[in-house]
Amino acid sequence: MIAPEPEPDDSSVTLVPSARSNRSRILKLTLIGVAGLTYLLLGLIYRQLIQGELFTNQHERQIRHAILIPGTRGRIYDRNGYILADNRVRMSVNIDLGKLRGPILREQRRLNLQAKASNPSAKPDLEALLNQARLNIVQGLLDKVNRALSTRQKPINLQVNAKALAVHVRDRRTFPFQVVTDLGAVSKNTDEMFARFVEQMPNDDVLRLDHEIVRYYPEGEMAAHILGYVREHKTVEDTNGASGAAQKEADLRTELGEKYNLGINSFTTDKVLTGERGIELTFEGVLAGTSGYQIWERNIMGYTRKLLGRKDPKQGSHIVLSIDKDIQRAAEQLLNSVKDPHGQPLNGAAAMIDIETGEILAMATAPSFDPNRMVGRISSDYYDDISDRGGWINRATQGLYPPGSTFKLINAIAGLRCGAVRYDSVLDCGPFEMIGNRAYPEHTPEGYGPTDLEKMLIVSCNVWNYQVGLRTGIDRIAAEAKRFGLDEPLLVSPMDGLSEYREIARGMIIPTPAIKQKREGSSWTQGDTANTSIGQGLFRTTPLHMAAFIASFARNETRTNLTLIHDPGRQLSQKGNETTGLTAMQRSTFIEGMTRCVEEGTAKPVQIPGIRIAAKTGTAEYYREGQKAHLAWTLGFAPADHPRVAFVVCIEGEDMTSWGGATAGPVARGMLLSWIKREMPAATPAEEPAEEPAQ
Amino acid sequence: MSTNPVQRLRGPLVVLGLIFATWLILPTTFRIFTREAFAEFQAPALGLASRSRELVRYWELNSRDTEELSAAGRDLARAEAGLELRLRELESEASENRRLRSMLAAPTPPEFRTIVARVAVRESSSWWTRMTIRRGRTDGVRPGCPVVFGDCVVGRVAAVHVDTSEVELITSPGFRCSAFIEGDQSNRTVLVTGEPDLPFTAPTARVTFIPYEYTPPAGQVVRVVTTGLGGLYPRGLRLGTLSPELEETPQGAYRNGTLQPGRELLSLREVSVLVPTEPQPYEELR
Numbered sequence: 001m002i003a004p005e006p007e008p009d010d011s012s013v014t015l016v017p018s019a020r021s022n023r024s025r026i027l028k029l030t031l032i033g034v035a036g037l038t039y040l041l042l043g044l045i046y047r048q049l050i051q052g053e054l055f056t057n058q059h060e061r062q063i064r065h066a067i068l069i070p071g072t073r074g075r076i077y078d079r080n081g082y083i084l085a086d087n088r089v090r091m092s093v094n095i096d097l098g099k100l101r102g103p104i105l106r107e108q109r110r111l112n113l114q115a116k117a118s119n120p121s122a123k124p125d126l127e128a129l130l131n132q133a134r135l136n137i138v139q140g141l142l143d144k145v146n147r148a149l150s151t152r153q154k155p156i157n158l159q160v161n162a163k164a165l166a167v168h169v170r171d172r173r174t175f176p177f178q179v180v181t182d183l184g185a186v187s188k189n190t191d192e193m194f195a196r197f198v199e200q201m202p203n204d205d206v207l208r209l210d211h212e213i214v215r216y217y218p219e220g221e222m223a224a225h226i227l228g229y230v231r232e233h234k235t236v237e238d239t240n241g242a243s244g245a246a247q248k249e250a251d252l253r254t255e256l257g258e259k260y261n262l263g264i265n266s267f268t269t270d271k272v273l274t275g276e277r278g279i280e281l282t283f284e285g286v287l288a289g290t291s292g293y294q295i296w297e298r299n300i301m302g303y304t305r306k307l308l309g310r311k312d313p314k315q316g317s318h319i320v321l322s323i324d325k326d327i328q329r330a331a332e333q334l335l336n337s338v339k340d341p342h343g344q345p346l347n348g349a350a351a352m353i354d355i356e357t358g359e360i361l362a363m364a365t366a367p368s369f370d371p372n373r374m375v376g377r378i379s380s381d382y383y384d385d386i387s388d389r390g391g392w393i394n395r396a397t398q399g400l401y402p403p404g405s406t407f408k409l410i411n412a413i414a415g416l417r418c419g420a421v422r423y424d425s426v427l428d429c430g431p432f433e434m435i436g437n438r439a440y441p442e443h444t445p446e447g448y449g450p451t452d453l454e455k456m457l458i459v460s461c462n463v464w465n466y467q468v469g470l471r472t473g474i475d476r477i478a479a480e481a482k483r484f485g486l487d488e489p490l491l492v493s494p495m496d497g498l499s500e501y502r503e504i505a506r507g508m509i510i511p512t513p514a515i516k517q518k519r520e521g522s523s524w525t526q527g528d529t530a531n532t533s534i535g536q537g538l539f540r541t542t543p544l545h546m547a548a549f550i551a552s553f554a555r556n557e558t559r560t561n562l563t564l565i566h567d568p569g570r571q572l573s574q575k576g577n578e579t580t581g582l583t584a585m586q587r588s589t590f591i592e593g594m595t596r597c598v599e600e601g602t603a604k605p606v607q608i609p610g611i612r613i614a615a616k617t618g619t620a621e622y623y624r625e626g627q628k629a630h631l632a633w634t635l636g637f638a639p640a641d642h643p644r645v646a647f648v649v650c651i652e653g654e655d656m657t658s659w660g661g662a663t664a665g666p667v668a669r670g671m672l673l674s675w676i677k678r679e680m681p682a683a684t685p686a687e688e689p690a691e692e693p694a695q
Numbered sequence: 696m697s698t699n700p701v702q703r704l705r706g707p708l709v710v711l712g713l714i715f716a717t718w719l720i721l722p723t724t725f726r727i728f729t730r731e732a733f734a735e736f737q738a739p740a741l742g743l744a745s746r747s748r749e750l751v752r753y754w755e756l757n758s759r760d761t762e763e764l765s766a767a768g769r770d771l772a773r774a775e776a777g778l779e780l781r782l783r784e785l786e787s788e789a790s791e792n793r794r795l796r797s798m799l800a801a802p803t804p805p806e807f808r809t810i811v812a813r814v815a816v817r818e819s820s821s822w823w824t825r826m827t828i829r830r831g832r833t834d835g836v837r838p839g840c841p842v843v844f845g846d847c848v849v850g851r852v853a854a855v856h857v858d859t860s861e862v863e864l865i866t867s868p869g870f871r872c873s874a875f876i877e878g879d880q881s882n883r884t885v886l887v888t889g890e891p892d893l894p895f896t897a898p899t900a901r902v903t904f905i906p907y908e909y910t911p912p913a914g915q916v917v918r919v920v921t922t923g924l925g926g927l928y929p930r931g932l933r934l935g936t937l938s939p940e941l942e943e944t945p946q947g948a949y950r951n952g953t954l955q956p957g958r959e960l961l962s963l964r965e966v967s968v969l970v971p972t973e974p975q976p977y978e979e980l981r
Contacts, residue, residue: 072946087948089904147976151926191884192924195873198886199925200977203871211904213948292945312945 061263065296068269071289072213074316078325079566088216091183094176098303099206107133142179148200173302221368225394228278229371289316320566322359330674331364334667340654348651349395351547355643357570358560365395400540404620405460406633407535414480420471423589426450429463435526457593458601469533481510484549486541511538547648550635554643595640605665612640617660629653632663738859745815807969823898824867831858839977841969847933847957866898877918900954911939
C-alpha cells in the first residue's frame with residue numbers, strides 16, 4: 001500500500017536550499033574543481049611534456065660525472081730492445097668515503113654528545129664535528145692498515161693528513177681518498193708491504209688496494225738527459241696544454257658531453273703525466289696514450305654510486321732509440337770517473353755516432369740526475385743539488401765550447417782546398433809565430449821544426465796552423481766551418497706522426513770580423529785569425545756538432561743529420577751535404593796522420609790493440625769562474641780504414657791540469673771498447689774480456 | 696575453502712613478509728647472535744652426517760679383499776719410509792735455515808701448528824666458494840688461518856664456531872693472496888684472487904700484475920706458489936697452475952692470467968689448518 005504524499009505546509013520555514021540554488025552552487029564548485037584540475041593537468045603537461053626534457057637534462061647533469069683516465073705512456077727502448085723508460089705499478093690504499101657515511105654520522109653524534117656533556121651551555125660546531133668524525137673514522141681504518149703492515153722489526157705508524165682529507169672532501173669526492181699513496185714508500189720492501197696488505201687485510205670495498213701506473217727509469221741516471229723525465233699533474237688544465245693527450249682529451253670531452261649529457265663541470269681527470277725534457281718532451285704526442293673514461297652516477301653527497309659506462313684508456317706508442325745501452329753506460333761511467341787532482345769529478349760530455357746512418361749510439365753528459373726522483377714531487381734539496389752541480393745542462397747539445405786543436409782539421413782542409421798549403425808541404429815551425437808584435441806560442445818550448453800535414457796531426461802543431469790559417473784567411477776558414485754546419489742548429493729527425501724536426505742545439509759561433517765587431521766592438525786582426533785557426537777565441541760549438549763533423553769527415557762528406565730514433569734502413573739526408581773536396585792523397589794523409597796520432601801522438605790513450613783508430617785531440621783554453629782552465633777534447637773514428645763509428649769527448653777541466661789525450665782519451669777508448677765488444681767481438685782485446693749483455 | 700591460489704597463498708606470504716621485515720629492522724647484534732646460534736645448532740647435525748658418511752666409507756673399505764689391503768699396506772709402508780727420509784732432510788735444512796737467519800739477523804717467518812680437520816659439509820650451491828670443517832674454537836682454530844691440503848692451498852678460515860669452522864676457498868671472490876710464478880726470473884709478486892663461480896664453467900682464480908715481459912714457457916706447466924711475504928701462508932705452497940694465455944691490459948704495464956686450482960680442490964675429504972703459534976694481525980682485522 002502506498003502512503004499518500006503529505007500536503008505542503010506553507011507556514012513552516014524552509015532550511016533546505018532550493019534545487020535551483022543547489023545546482024548553481026554545485027555547478028560553481030564543479031567549475032572551480034574542473035578549473036583547478038585543468039590547471040594542474042596543464043601544469044603537469046607543461047612540466048612533463050614541454051619542460052620534461054629540460055628537467056631530465058638538469059637531473060642527469062647533476063648526478064652524472066665523467067672520470068677521464070689518461071692512457072699509459074709508451075715505453076722507450078734502446079736499439080737492442082733494452083728498456084730505458086718503463087711504467088711500473090704503484091700500489092696505493094684508498095678509502096671509499098661514500099660507503100662510510102653511516103659510521104661517520106654515528107661518530108659525529110658521539111662527538112656531539114661528548115661535547116654537550118663536557119660543556120652543556122656551548123653550541124657545538126656541527127661542521128667541525130663532522131670533519132673530526134670523518135678524520136677519526138679514516139684514522140681508525142688506517143690504524144688497521146698500520147697493524148697489517150707492521151712487523152716485529154719495523155712498526156708502521158701512518159697518520160691521516162687532515163688537510164688533505166678536507167681538500168679531498170671538498171674537491172675530489174668522485175675519487176676514493178688515498179690514505180697510502182705508495183705502498184713501496186712505506187718500506188723498502190715493496191713486495192712485502194703488498195703481500196702483507198693483501199693477506200692480512202679483509203678483502204672489502206671500503207678499504208681497498210688500488211694501483212696507478214707511474215713512469216719508471218730502470219737504469220736510473222743513465223741517459224737521463226736524453227730521456228728527460230715526466231711530471232705528474234692533477235688535471236689536464238694544470239699541464240697548460242703541454243700534454244700530448246690534451247687535444248685528444250678535449251675531443252673526448254666533447255664526445256662524452258653529447259653522448260652522456262654531461263655539463264662542462266662534470267669532468268674530472270685522473271693524474272696526468274707529461275714529458276718535461278728530452279725524448280719524453282719531444283715525443284710527447286707519440287708517447288702519451290689515449291684517455292679512457294668512466295661515467296658514474298653520483299649520490300646527493302657527490303660520491304660515486306653506480307657505473308654507467310666505461311672505456312679503457314690506450315697506451316701510447318713505444319719508441320726505439322738509436323742509443324746502445326752498453327755504450328751509453330760505459331760513456332757515463334767513464335765520464336763520472338774523470339776527476340781533478342783534488343779528487344773532484346769533472347763535468348763533461350761524450351757522444352758516439354753510427355757514421356753510415358747518423359744514429360747517435362751514445363750521448364752522455366756529466367753530472368746527471370735521476371729521472372725517477374722527478375716523477376712525483378721533486379724535493380727542493382735534490383733540485384738545488386742538481387742545479388748547484390750544473391746537472392740540468394745537457395753538455396753534449398747545450399755546452400758551448402771552443403773546439404781547440406780539434407778544429408785544426410777544418411783549418412787544414414780549408415788551407416788544402418784553397419791551395420794555401422799542399423798535403424806534403426813542409427813548413428818551418430819554431431817555438432812561436434810572430435804576428436804583428438805578438439808571439440803566438442807553440443805548446444812546446446822547442447817547437448817542432450820542419451812539419452808537414454801528417455806530422456801536424458800527430459803532434460798537433462800550433463805554428464803550422466797559424467801559418468796556414470793566415471795564408472787561408474778568416475773568410476775561407478769560417479766558410480769551411482760553416483760548410484760542416486758547425487754553427488747551424490742540430491736537428492733530430494722526427495718519427496711518424498711528428499711533422500717537424502726538433503732543434504736540439506743552438507747558440508754556436510764561428511768567429512768572423514762581423515761577429516767580432518758586433519760582440520766586442522773592435523775590428524778583426526791577424527792575431528784573431530791565428531787564434532781561430534787553432535779553435536780558440538770567440539769560437540763556440542757543441543760536442544755533438546764536433547761529433548757530426550767527424551762522422552761526416554770519415555765519410556768524406558760535410559753533413560751528418562743525426563737522429564736519436566733507431567731506423568736500421570735509415571738514409572742520411574743530403575740537405576746541405578757535399579763531399580769534402582779533398583783529393584785521395586790529401587784524405588789518406590789526414591787518415592794516416594790521425595791514425596799515427598793514436599799510435600804515437602797525443603791521442604795515445606785512445607789506443608786499442610788490434611784496431612786502427614783515427615783521432616785528434618785538443619786542449620782548449622777557457623775561463624772558468626774567472627780563472628783560466630783547460631778543456632780536454634778527443635774526437636775520431638774507427639776503424640780508420642772503413643769507418644763505422646765516430647766519437648767525441650769533451651771534459652771541462654777545473655784548472656790547467658787537464659789535457660786532451662790524457663783526460664778525454666780514456667773515455668773515448670772505453671766507449672770504443674764497448675762498441676767493439678758488441679760489433680766486433682773477435683777484435684776485443686784479450687785484457688778486456690767481453691761481458692754478457694745485461695738482461 | 697577458497698580455490699583461488701592467490702587467496703590461499705596470501706596468508707603465508709603476508710607472514711613471510713612480516714618475518715622478513717622484522718629481520719631487517721632487528722639490531723645487527725641480534726642478527727649476528729641468531730646466525731651464530733643457528734650455526735651452533737646446525738653443527739651437530741652436520742657432524743653426524745659427516746661421520747655417517749665416514750662410517751659408510753669404513754664399511755666399504757672393510758669389505759675389501761685382505762690381499763688388496765695388505766698390498767696397500769705395503770705401499771703405504773714404503774711411502775712412509777720415503778717420507779721419513781725426506782723429513783730428516785727437511786729437518787736438517789730447517790736447522791741450517793735457522794742458523795743462517797740468526798747469522799743474518801733476518802726475521803723469522805711465522806711458525807705454524809697443524810690441525811687436521813675432516814670436511815663436514817660442502818654444499819653444491821657453494822661448492823667452489825665455501826665449505827665447513829669439523830674443527831672449531833675448541834680445537835684451537837682461529838679466524839683467518841690458512842687451510843691446506845698437502846702442499847696445495849685450499850683457502851683460509853672465514854668463520855670459527857665451537858666445533859666447526861667455515862673455510863673460504865681460493866676460488867671464492869673474497870679470497871686473495873700474494874704469489875710468485877715459478878720460473879719467472881724477475882721474481883715479482885703477483886696477486887691471486889678468486890673469481891665469481893659462474894654456472895657451467897670451471898672454477899678459476901685470477902692472477903693479476905704479471906710482468907708484461909713474462910712469457911710462460913711453451914708446453915710446460917707453470918705453477919703459482921705463495922710468497923711467504925704476507926705473514927699468512929708459508930712460502931712455496933701451491934696455489935694452482937697458470938693458464939698459458941695471458942691477457943693484455945689497457946695500461947700495458949702488466950698482464951693478467953687465469954689460475955687453474957689444484958685437482959685436489961674438487962674432492963676434499965680432509966684438510967690441514969695451519970694455526971700460527973703466535974697471534975697474527977689478520978686474526979683481529981677480519
